Amino acid sequence: MNSESKNKxxxxxxxxxxxxxxxxxxxxxxxxxxxxxxxxxxxxxxKEATATKPDLILMDIQIQGNxxxxxxxxxxxxxxxxxxxxxxxxxxxxTLQKAKVVGPYGYLLKPFEESELHTAIEVVxxxxxxxxxxxxxSKEALALSEERFKLFVDFNKEYALYMMDxxxxxxxxxxxAERIEGFTSDEIIGKNFSIFYxxxxxxxxxxxxxxxxxxxEGKFEEENWRYRKDGTxxxxxxxxTALKDKNGQLRGFGEVIRDLTSVKLNEENLQKAIIARxxxxxxxxxxxxxxxxxxxxxxxxxxxxPEFKIDGKHSSRLEKSLLIAMKxxxxxxxxxxxxxxxxxxxxxxxxxxxxxxxxxxxxxxxxHDFEDAFNSAxxxxxCDLQDRVEGNWDSFRLGQVVTNLLTNTLKYAPGKxxxxxxxxxxxxxxxxxxxxxxxxxxxxxxxxFQRFERASSPSISGLGLGLYIARKAIEAQGGAIxxxxxxxxxxxxxVTLPLNRQEEELL
Amino acid sequence: xxxxxxxxxxxIVEDNEALLETYKDLLxxxxxxxxxxxxxxxxxxxxxxxxxxxxxxxxxxxxxMDGWEFLDHLKLRSEDLITSLPIVICSAAGASAEEASxxxxxxxxxxxxIDLLLDTVKKFCRPSVAND
Numbered sequence: 001m002n003s004e005s006k007n008k009x010x011x012x013x014x015x016x017x018x019x020x021x022x023x024x025x026x027x028x029x030x031x032x033x034x035x036x037x038x039x040x041x042x043x044x045x046x047k048e049a050t051a052t053k054p055d056l057i058l059m060d061i062q063i064q065g066n067x068x069x070x071x072x073x074x075x076x077x078x079x080x081x082x083x084x085x086x087x088x089x090x091x092x093x094x095t096l097q098k099a100k101v102v103g104p105y106g107y108l109l110k111p112f113e114e115s116e117l118h119t120a121i122e123v124v125x126x127x128x129x130x131x132x133x134x135x136x137x138s139k140e141a142l143a144l145s146e147e148r149f150k151l152f153v154d155f156n157k158e159y160a161l162y163m164m165d166x167x168x169x170x171x172x173x174x175x176x177a178e179r180i181e182g183f184t185s186d187e188i189i190g191k192n193f194s195i196f197y198x199x200x201x202x203x204x205x206x207x208x209x210x211x212x213x214x215x216x217e218g219k220f221e222e223e224n225w226r227y228r229k230d231g232t233x234x235x236x237x238x239x240x241t242a243l244k245d246k247n248g249q250l251r252g253f254g255e256v257i258r259d260l261t262s263v264k265l266n267e268e269n270l271q272k273a274i275i276a277r278x279x280x281x282x283x284x285x286x287x288x289x290x291x292x293x294x295x296x297x298x299x300x301x302x303x304x305x306p307e308f309k310i311d312g313k314h315s316s317r318l319e320k321s322l323l324i325a326m327k328x329x330x331x332x333x334x335x336x337x338x339x340x341x342x343x344x345x346x347x348x349x350x351x352x353x354x355x356x357x358x359x360x361x362x363x364x365x366x367x368h369d370f371e372d373a374f375n376s377a378x379x380x381x382x383c384d385l386q387d388r389v390e391g392n393w394d395s396f397r398l399g400q401v402v403t404n405l406l407t408n409t410l411k412y413a414p415g416k417x418x419x420x421x422x423x424x425x426x427x428x429x430x431x432x433x434x435x436x437x438x439x440x441x442x443x444x445x446x447x448x449f450q451r452f453e454r455a456s457s458p459s460i461s462g463l464g465l466g467l468y469i470a471r472k473a474i475e476a477q478g479g480a481i482x483x484x485x486x487x488x489x490x491x492x493x494x495v496t497l498p499l500n501r502q503e504e505e506l507l
Numbered sequence: 508x509x510x511x512x513x514x515x516x517x518x519i520v521e522d523n524e525a526l527l528e529t530y531k532d533l534l535x536x537x538x539x540x541x542x543x544x545x546x547x548x549x550x551x552x553x554x555x556x557x558x559x560x561x562x563x564x565x566x567x568x569x570x571x572m573d574g575w576e577f578l579d580h581l582k583l584r585s586e587d588l589i590t591s592l593p594i595v596i597c598s599a600a601g602a603s604a605e606e607a608s609x610x611x612x613x614x615x616x617x618x619x620x621i622d623l624l625l626d627t628v629k630k631f632c633r634p635s636v637a638n639d
Contacts, residue, residue, distance in 0.1 A: 289599060293618030294525040300621040301533050333618060353605070396616075 008034040009125055012054040014072065015087070016040040016064045020110075024058060024087075027114045033121070042067030042075070049076050056125060061088045061095060070099050083128040085120055087112075160257035163243070166250055168193045168211050180236075180259045182229030193255070196226060214240040214253055223260070235264035282343035288336045296329045338465045342451070345472050352476045354392040359429050359497075360385045362395055363422055366402040370410075377414040385422040389429045391499040397473040398497075401481075404466035405433045405493050411462065413437025413490065429497045436490040445483050515635055516540045517628065518560040520550040520577070521597075522569040530564065530624075537625060538634030547572030551580055560592070561632035564615075567598040567607065574598065575607060593631050597624075 011033050015021035021038045028035050036052040039045050041064040049057060057076065061069035073084040086099050086107035099107060105124035108116060153161050153174050160177035164170055169192050173185035181188075181196060188195075194207035201207070214220040219241045226236040237258045243251045303322050344350050367383050374381045409418045416436035423430050440448060449471045451464070467481075474481050479497035517534060521527040522545050531541045542557055544550035546569040554560070567574035574596065581588045589610060598604035599617035608614035615627060 286599065289618060290523050290526060294523070294529050296618060297526075297529045297533060297621055297624075301529070301536065304536070351605075 008032060009055040009121070010034040010036040010052065011121070012036050012045065012049055012052065012057045013038045014040070014042075014045040014057060014063060014069065015060045016062070017060075020060075024117075027117060031114065031118050031121075041065030042069070042072035045072050046075055046079070049080055049082060053080065054082060056121060056128075057082055057084045059084050059086050061086055061099070070095075073099075081132070083124050085124055158258070160255070160259075162188075162255055164193050164253040164255065166252055168207060168253065171252065177257070180228075180234065180257055181226075187229075198227060210240055211253060214242045215250060218242055226257070234259045235261045278343050278346045281339055282347070285336050285340040285343060289333075289340070292329060292332050292336060296326070296333065299326050299329060335463065338463055338469060341469045341472075342465055345469070350472055350476055352394045352397065352473075354394055354477070356390060357393045357395040357398065359389040359391065359393070359398065359431070360387055360422055362398055363402055363420060363431065366399055366406065367420065369403075370406050373410055374418075377410050379409065379414060380417040382417060382419045384419065386424055389422055389424045389499075391429055391497060393477055393497065394473070397477070401470040401473055401495065402431070404470045405495075407462075407466065408493075409433065409435045409437065416490070424499065427499050429495075429499055431495040431497075432492055434490065434492045439487040439489050440483065440485040440491055441487055442485075445485060448483065449481065515561050515633055516542055516557050517632055518542050518544060518550060518553055518557060518563045520544045520547065520563065520569070520574070521566040522546055523566075533621070533624070534628060537628075539628065539632055540635055546570060547574065547577030547580065550577055562628060563592060563594045564628075565594055565596050565598075565611075567596060567604045574604070578607060578610070595627055595631075 011028055013021050013024055013028075013035060015024065015038065018040075021040070025035050025038060036054040037048045039048050043065055045057070045059070045063075057073070059069040059073050063069050063072070067075075069086060069088075073086070076082055076084065083105040085105060087110055088095065088099075088107060089110045096107070105127055106120050108120055153172075155175050157176045157179050159174075160180040161174045162170055162177045163172040169190060170188050171190075173183070173188050177188075178184055192207070194202050197207050210220045210222075219239055221239050223235065223237050225233045226238070227233050237260050239256045241254045241256075243254055245251055299322055303319075303326070341350065363385055364383065367381060370381070406418075406420075413435035418436075419432075419434045421430075421432045421434075449467050451468045471481050474495055474497065477497060479495060481493065481495050483491055483493050485491035517539050519527060519530050519534075519541060521530065521543070524545070527543050527545065531543055534541050542553050542560070544553050548571050550563070550565075551572075565574050565577065572580075578589060578594075581592065594611035595613040595615060596604055596608040596611060597615040597617060597619055605614055612631075613627060615623060
């Protein structure tokens, strides 16, 4: 009997009609179940269930006392986690819906057959067993995950992670917070987080302000200098998150801080290095320019010197020397000017002085200056320039642009014809320079307008600044420069400039 | 030196000695009379002797007294001195020098092209000795 009763499921019957209760008891016994008790009201049902812990409760919905079966089942579920089967004579929807909310495992409509009772009990017991097993598992998993999370937070040294109550009083403190802020958890828990702000910030209400932002926006984020317990400062990346429950009620705040001092210092050092480089560039090019201009003037003077002239002409050897020296001085001058321009562009000081300029004449003049160079590079230069293309431009800068484009054809496309076309279309001047050199691979085409970028092998001379300066000079005048190029076929550089910027902007 | 003060003398104000010497040689070669000053202070002193130079070629960045201070001193002496004196700024200082040049007769961007320099001088001065 004893061993038998161990395998039998025990069932509590809650039923206020005695005859029905006894009838059910008989049936259960016949089916091999153990009846742990029979009660007729909710209060006794809870007492009995607590005492005997039955495997299942058969619960009549209409019972004595001020709790009905549904309420009683609800209480028992909360306290004891025992499955319930409702027994009811009424199949009305409202009652069934109410019963479902409580979460019964099943219900039987009275009167029922013994076999129906049997099936219902077995199904519910099986369901309950599976459910309980799952619940145990997930509870264990949750506990494990919570433990892991706690370890992760507590022992994380990279991030200061701490929580505060609604008023900003610290309630938790991890190892990272101790490392970064310098306070141990004993020193800080219970203190207000305003302690992390400077006296000045506290006076101006910064701590309250930051919490208010976190509360209204969900989070508050900033990067700034913060002070450790010992008064030393560190560059902190801070996020304060408002912790709200599912009803939107504020429960407190979580704060995450990273010490980014070394990143910040690196950044600052980098900035300083860039500024120092640009200053150096500016000073160096200025310093280089003075002796070069003296050299240039002296050479030009020598070229005019009557003492060296024989029959009003220089001796051809001396003339050649002076010519070569002068050419080299020009090259030096241009290199120095490029460096100076770069330092000006970097400092945002590329000056544009616009005057009424005939681009046609300007291009023709530059082409004329290049005649000898093109001849010796065996380049046939074709100029197709529309007459009088006038606009308000910086003639010095445009001369520089055309010079840079022609210098590039000399460097990259010797021995092949070059064509320059100038047209005025609507309110724009369009200048194109077409060569038949090696062309520029597609992926390099946007790079060539950047600083220190060249599409070529290092065997070609130059600083890689020409097109960058050209682009900056053109953009500063409201224009644009672009390239179309195909490897093996050549390149076409196209400059577009508004004829009159003011008018252009007014239109 | 006995010609100092005579109308037709150029005053060159430039702190770089090599450049100053070059300007002087070049212009003297072209037949001009040239007086030099290494800074604004020296230029003010020179102006006490040559009251009416035919042209003042003025560098801006100089020690002791720079070009801007020099112009301010002139203005202090007399408001119209700055307009009555033919001054051309010759500088590499960029925008700040160009801005200053608006109150004077002209501006030459350094490094000066020899032809531009001679053309500018020709506009204001006449060589006292015929060249070539």
